[in-house]
Amino acid sequence: MKQKKNKGLPITIVILLIIILLLVGGIAYLYFFTDMFKSNKQLFFKYTSQIVQSENGFIDNQLVQYFQKKNSTSYENNGEITFEVAIPNIEDDLELANNFNITFTGKEDPTNSKSEKEISLNYSDSVKFPLTYRKTNTITGIQTQYIGSSFVSVRNDEELSGLEDINNLLKLQNLEFSNEEVRNLKTTYFDNILNTLDDSKFSTLTEGNLTGYRLTLTGEELKNTLVQILNALKADTNTTHKLNEILQGVGINSEIDEDSIDDLIESINDSEWNQDIEMTVYAVGGNLSKVDIGMTGNTLTMSKEGNGQDITYTISLNTTKQDISAVCTAKYSDLNSDNVTETYELTLEGIYEESNVVEQTENAKAHNQYSITNNVQFKDGVEIEDLTEENAVILNDQDNEYVTNLMNAIQERIVEVNKVQMEELGVSENENPMQYLIPTLFATNQATAEIDEQAVNAFNAKFELYQSTNTKGATVKGLLTTIQNNNETEGNNQIEEINMDGEEYEVTEQNITLLKSSINVDDAYRVEFEKDINTGLIYRAVINKR
Numbered sequence: 001m002k003q004k005k006n007k008g009l010p011i012t013i014v015i016l017l018i019i020i021l022l023l024v025g026g027i028a029y030l031y032f033f034t035d036m037f038k039s040n041k042q043l044f045f046k047y048t049s050q051i052v053q054s055e056n057g058f059i060d061n062q063l064v065q066y067f068q069k070k071n072s073t074s075y076e077n078n079g080e081i082t083f084e085v086a087i088p089n090i091e092d093d094l095e096l097a098n099n100f101n102i103t104f105t106g107k108e109d110p111t112n113s114k115s116e117k118e119i120s121l122n123y124s125d126s127v128k129f130p131l132t133y134r135k136t137n138t139i140t141g142i143q144t145q146y147i148g149s150s151f152v153s154v155r156n157d158e159e160l161s162g163l164e165d166i167n168n169l170l171k172l173q174n175l176e177f178s179n180e181e182v183r184n185l186k187t188t189y190f191d192n193i194l195n196t197l198d199d200s201k202f203s204t205l206t207e208g209n210l211t212g213y214r215l216t217l218t219g220e221e222l223k224n225t226l227v228q229i230l231n232a233l234k235a236d237t238n239t240t241h242k243l244n245e246i247l248q249g250v251g252i253n254s255e256i257d258e259d260s261i262d263d264l265i266e267s268i269n270d271s272e273w274n275q276d277i278e279m280t281v282y283a284v285g286g287n288l289s290k291v292d293i294g295m296t297g298n299t300l301t302m303s304k305e306g307n308g309q310d311i312t313y314t315i316s317l318n319t320t321k322q323d324i325s326a327v328c329t330a331k332y333s334d335l336n337s338d339n340v341t342e343t344y345e346l347t348l349e350g351i352y353e354e355s356n357v358v359e360q361t362e363n364a365k366a367h368n369q370y371s372i373t374n375n376v377q378f379k380d381g382v383e384i385e386d387l388t389e390e391n392a393v394i395l396n397d398q399d400n401e402y403v404t405n406l407m408n409a410i411q412e413r414i415v416e417v418n419k420v421q422m423e424e425l426g427v428s429e430n431e432n433p434m435q436y437l438i439p440t441l442f443a444t445n446q447a448t449a450e451i452d453e454q455a456v457n458a459f460n461a462k463f464e465l466y467q468s469t470n471t472k473g474a475t476v477k478g479l480l481t482t483i484q485n486n487n488e489t490e491g492n493n494q495i496e497e498i499n500m501d502g503e504e505y506e507v508t509e510q511n512i513t514l515l516k517s518s519i520n521v522d523d524a525y526r527v528e529f530e531k532d533i534n535t536g537l538i539y540r541a542v543i544n545k546r
Contacts, residue, residue, distance in 0.1 A: 040202035044213040045194075047281040050288035058288050058304055060311050062335045071110055074382040078105040079342075079374035085436050086367040096425060096433035099124065107382045113137050114384040123433065127424050129417070139387040139394065146417045147410055151392035156468070181238065188236060193228050210282040210289055219273025227265055234261050309335055323365075324350035338378040346370045368437070395465060400478030403465055411458050456536045459493050462486065463538050466527050469546075474521040476543060483541065484512045497540040 038046070051058045081102040085094050106117040114136045121129040131144040134151060141153030197215070205212045217225065233240060233256070240256050247256070275296045282290035290303040297320040305312045316327040331343040348368045385391070395403050419429040466479040480498075487494045487507055498505045498515065505511045519525075523545055530540040 039199060040204050040213055041195075041197070041199055043204075043283075044202050044215055044281060047213060047283045047288045048279075048291075051291070058291075058302075060304070060307055062308055063311055063332060066332065066335050066340065069378070070108070070376070073378050074107075074109045074111065074380065075376050075378045076105070076107050076382060077374055077376045079103070079372060082371045083437050084367070084369040084371075087436065088366065093431075094433075094436055096123065096427065096431075097436040100433050100437070107384055109382045109384055112384075114386075116384045121434075123421060123425055127421050129421070134384070134387055136384065136386045139392065141387050141392050147413055149391075151387055152406070152410070153387055153392040153394045154465075155394055155396045181242065184236070185239065188232050188239075189229055193225065193232065197225070205280070207282060210284050212280045212282040212290075212292075214278055214280040216276055216278050219275050219277070222277050223268055223271075223273045226268055230261050230265050230268075234258050309333070309337075311335065324348075340376045340378075342372075342374040342376065344370075344372040344374075370437075400475065400481065404462070404482065407461060407465065411461070460529075460531070460536075460538050463495070463529055463541070467529060469526050471525045471527045472521065473519045473523045473525065476519055476525050476527065477516050477521070479527065479541070479543075480512050480516055483507060484509065493537055495539060495541060499540065499542045501544055 081104075083097060083100060085097045087094060101122050102119065103122060104117050104119045106115070108115050115134070117133045119131050119133060121131075123129075129144070129146070131142055132151070134141055134143070139153050139155050141151030143149070143151040197217075201216055201221075203214050203216070205214060233243075244256055277295040278292070279294075280292040281288060282292075288304075290301065293300045299316075299318045301314075301316045303314045305314075310331075310333050312329065312331040314327065314329045316325065318325045325348070327345075327347045329343075329345045333341040333343075346369070349365050387394075389397075393406070395406075398406075415429075418432060422429045422432060462482060463479070466475060466482075471479075483495045483498070484507070495507055498507060498511070500515055500518075505515065526544045526546055528542045529538045530542065531537060532539050
């Protein structure tokens with residue numbers, strides 16, 4: 001099954017938008033009131049609104065300031081990533097995986113757009129794979145002693161993606177609504193839709209020292225509420241524009257317009273919503289402390305402990321249908337100091353459905369836990385050497401043949417090093433313990449398990465070198481040659497389709513020749529790839545002239 005582009009918006013995004021609208025309306029309507037003489041409905045909306053408050057809200061202002069400081073102040077850091085893996089029936093094979101860890105030290109200079117990390121993959125006390133990551137301005141490179149002394153680097157002339165910039169996550173915190181926009185949200189969505197929900201839908205409960213306020217809707221009631229809001233949104237272009245800004249701020253490229261809203265309404269109406277949804281907000285001392293959302297056998301819980309100097313957030317997801325759970329904890333200590341400790345832990349548990357690793361066993365749960373500690377020390381005078389032609393091979397400046405030969409040589413060298421290191425550990429070259437660190441508990445397709453990860457990465461790497469928002473025409477021609485050569489030699493692993501400026505082409509010698517003749521070497525192109533949802537292999541190239 002190939003991965004298809006989603007022309008509409010998923011229902012989960014709709015629910016996100018609904019919550020955002022609800023929150024902003026709630027802030028405008030209820031925030032400045034005390035709890036005295038308030039109904040369960042009013043208190044539910046009051047504490048829900050605290051999710052996005054800038055002062056004393058669920059996302060603590062001290063934490064926001066800390067991340068802003070990291071993006072503007074130089075610092076050094078060091079830390080470790082450890083793993084805990086338990087897979088039924090293969091416990092003896094997991095000793096190396098549980099002994100494996102990653103250590104790192106780093107330097108960050110945001111003012112000069114420089115970053116460096118010394119990373120070591122530690123199989124044992126004596127078997128290690130060290131490498132250095134460095135980014136200076138628009139050049140990013142990786143170097144390891146097993147390949148050579150120079151950095152293998154790529155120049156990116158545009159801003160890197162949101163994965164490298166946490167500011168994208170902070171845009172929501174700083175997104176402002178004018179008084180007129182707030183009044184519109186309050187009237188259109190809160191007064192006319194949300195606030196018309198019957199008081200009987202709201203209740204109160206206690207959990208330890210927490211007081212909870214719950215909204216319960218049947219599936220049909222939730223469906224009707226969502227459709228009402230979406231119909232209102234179709235006519236509200238100002239709010240649509242604002243919500244598109246929010247989506248882009250968190251890295252979601254889908255756009256809300258009349259067509260996509262109609263698609264969502266149709267999808268919602270065609271779906272069976274036969275279970276209740278419950279959303280509960282818990283407060284202690286007048287502040288939001290925990291949020292529970294339960295729907296269709298899935299439960300999402302977000303909680304916060306502490307404030308100011310030391311804060312811990314926990315997010316957990318449980319799906320009863322698949323019997324899978326995920327718990328993520330983030331702890332920040334000494335936030336107001338120049339020495340901050342970040343601790344992250346992710347735990348995944350679930351039942352195998354199909355796997356080539358273990359025999360299927362009823363109620364046999366796999367367990368993957370990842371723990372990260374990162375100690376951050378803010379300081380002046382952090383120095384990071386620039387990446388230049390003297391210490392780096394910049395692939396953008398090389399011709400296609402050079403790049404292809406270099407990457408093939410690197411791949412062969414890594415295979416050799418892996419073989420030697422695995423022999424030192426007393427296992428075969430195909431038994432690298434890192435393969436067990438990926439949460440295979442979610443594997444539901446035998447074909448996926450049979451694809452060797454290293455082979456997938458090696459196959460994709462040949463093409464991902466060309467991926468860029470600013471690829472010259474000459475390089476695009478080189479990509480087409482690489483695709484043609486691959487299909488002639490790789491057997492089953494082939495690039496099947498090329499989308500060129502919106503037109504689909506099957507990969508044939510005739511079409512490759514045709515596409516090459518249409519490309520101007522001096523023009524710039526955006527090059528992207530799509531991967532098979534089951535195997536992870538690239539099967540389609542998308543090329544658009546800029």
